[in-house]
Amino acid sequence: MIGNSLRWELNAFTGFIERQKNLYRRYWAWEAVWLLYNLVSVLSIGYLASGLSTLGLEPGHSNLQQAQLYLLVGALLWTYLSMVFFEIAFAITWERWEGTIEYTFMAPIRRLTHLLGMCAASLIYGIARAALIGLALVFLFNLDLSHANYWAALAISRLRLCRCWALASSRRSFHCFRRRRASRWPSRCRASCC
Amino acid sequence: MAIRVSDLNAAAVEIESISKRFGQVGRMRQLMPWRKPKTPKLALDRVSLHVDTGRITGILGANGSGKSTLIRILATLLTPDAGRACVFGYDVVTQAADVRRHINRVSVEASFFKEMSPWENMLYAARLYGGGGDGTRSRVEAMLERLGLPLDTLDKPMKQLSRGQQQKVAIARSFLTSPSLLLMDEPTTGLDPRSKREVQDLVTSIRRDRAATVLLCTHDLQEAEVLCDRVVVIDHGRVLAEGTPADLIRIHAGPDGGSLEDAFMRLTGKRLEEDEEEKEE
Numbered sequence: 126m127i128g129n130s131l132r133w134e135l136n137a138f139t140g141f142i143e144r145q146k147n148l149y150r151r152y153w154a155w156e157a158v159w160l161l162y163n164l165v166s167v168l169s170i171g172y173l174a175s176g177l178s179t180l181g182l183e184p185g186h187s188n189l190q191q192a193q194l195y196l197l198v199g200a201l202l203w204t205y206l207s208m209v210f211f212e213i214a215f216a217i218t219w220e221r222w223e224g225t226i227e228y229t230f231m232a233p234i235r236r237l238t239h240l241l242g243m244c245a246a247s248l249i250y251g252i253a254r255a256a257l258i259g260l261a262l263v264f265l266f267n268l269d270l271s272h273a274n275y276w277a278a279l280a281i282s283r284l285r286l287c288r289c290w291a292l293a294s295s296r297r298s299f300h301c302f303r304r305r306r307a308s309r310w311p312s313r314c315r316a317s318c319c
Numbered sequence: 320m321a322i323r324v325s326d327l328n329a330a331a332v333e334i335e336s337i338s339k340r341f342g343q344v345g346r347m348r349q350l351m352p353w354r355k356p357k358t359p360k361l362a363l364d365r366v367s368l369h370v371d372t373g374r375i376t377g378i379l380g381a382n383g384s385g386k387s388t389l390i391r392i393l394a395t396l397l398t399p400d401a402g403r404a405c406v407f408g409y410d411v412v413t414q415a416a417d418v419r420r421h422i423n424r425v426s427v428e429a430s431f432f433k434e435m436s437p438w439e440n441m442l443y444a445a446r447l448y449g450g451g452g453d454g455t456r457s458r459v460e461a462m463l464e465r466l467g468l469p470l471d472t473l474d475k476p477m478k479q480l481s482r483g484q485q486q487k488v489a490i491a492r493s494f495l496t497s498p499s500l501l502l503m504d505e506p507t508t509g510l511d512p513r514s515k516r517e518v519q520d521l522v523t524s525i526r527r528d529r530a531a532t533v534l535l536c537t538h539d540l541q542e543a544e545v546l547c548d549r550v551v552v553i554d555h556g557r558v559l560a561e562g563t564p565a566d567l568i569r570i571h572a573g574p575d576g577g578s579l580e581d582a583f584m585r586l587t588g589k590r591l592e593e594d595e596e597e598k599e600e
Contacts, residue, residue, distance in 0.1 A: 231395060234447055
């Protein structure tokens with residue numbers, strides 16, 4: 126019984142990832158625009174870091190390179206987190222905009238499955254986008270990644286995601302609350318749990 | 320996961336004196352005194368209803384009569400302020416998850432991701448209802464073919480499809496999940512006569528093949544007369560009459576006989592078209 130239920134939820138979980146993949150593919154032009162926007166944001170910080178030499182640091186100096194790397198990694202992480210945050214936080218908004226919210230909420234699945242599915246999709250997409258931007262940075266700034274600890278980077282990105290998830294979920298819950306404000310509060314509590 | 324109605328002893332729908340009011344001053348509204356207060360509207364007023372399994376029951380009513388609110392409550396999207404509603408014996412408030420496994424809904428507005436294709440939308444729906452494996456594509460194709468939708472539209476974005484085609488996809492999507500109770504909220508609104516006939520034929524045949532229960536909200540009195548085993552006339556949130564179309568005509572259409580439209584007119588004191596005109600004004 127539990128196995129069936131879990132399989133059912135897992136199927137829906139896959140459905141959300143699949144749906145997001147299809148949406149990213151269909152909105153590819155917009156996705157390209159946002160990718161470019163993020164790339165330009167990170168690059169601008171990188172080039173600003175290059176300009177630190179005007180403050181007295183010599184180009185090629187190890188401190189300057191460290192500062193530049195520090196800022197680039199920070200900007201990349203920020204880009205990744207903001208993208209994930211928006212993907213999760215606007216999950217409800219987008220469904221309302223498309224007019225599919227009632228259909229999704231009427232489906233025999235748990236709200237948690239919906240949230241986790243959206244989180245997983247945004248996590249995968251966020252990492253893919255951050256990897257693309259990271260690749261561009263490696264070529265444009267001649268970064269040496271021979272000593273990079275990729276596993277630690279992945280772990281940090283996931284840990285950061287937990288905080289991001291909590292924040293985004295609260296925003297998402299607010300949208301749910303607004304959507305169902307006509308309903309009574311105790312029922313709403315029950316609905317959000319099942 | 321969908322169950323066969325023959326396995327169930329309970330009535331498909333059992334509604335006991337449910338009421339629903341919109342625009343009440345809630346806690347959030349009390350915190351925002353600068354917002355203009357809304358006039359509360361009683362959408363459903365102590366409505367009681369019994370729908371037998373395996374039947375097509377029509378709900379007739381003008382705009383704002385409470386039809387869609389009733390459907391939304393049964394679809395677990397709204398909770399009633401008072402009363403109790405059960406679907407196959409499951410309470411729509413306390414056992415919403417069980418109710419959802421047995422229902423699907425076709426609304427007047429086809430709710431789709433407009434950039435995605437019919438196939439992608441239907442695959443998403445199948446996944447939500449425990450399907451989506453091998454054979455889903457062929458089932459979708461068969462369903463759409465039956466509804467007279469060209470198969471070359473299957474991979475085009477939904478936004479490129481006409482209103483009628485979108486509605487057909489919505490109906491196919493609801494059948495794909497094999498619901499035991501199908502809630503149809505004006506499914507043929509906006510369809511041309513041929514498409515309307517195709518949808519009506521499909522509703523009849525699907526019910527015959529699967530013995531599914533259909534709750535059909537409609538403005539089309541002729542459609543109700545042809546499709547429905549029972550008809551419930553609702554106005555201003557109250558049930559005015561219920562029975563077979565023949566019974567309603569016999570009792571309410573007048574001594575000289577008449578149509579379901581005559582019966583409706585006598586019961587509500589106005590024609591459906593008058594309400595449409597009032598709304599437009």
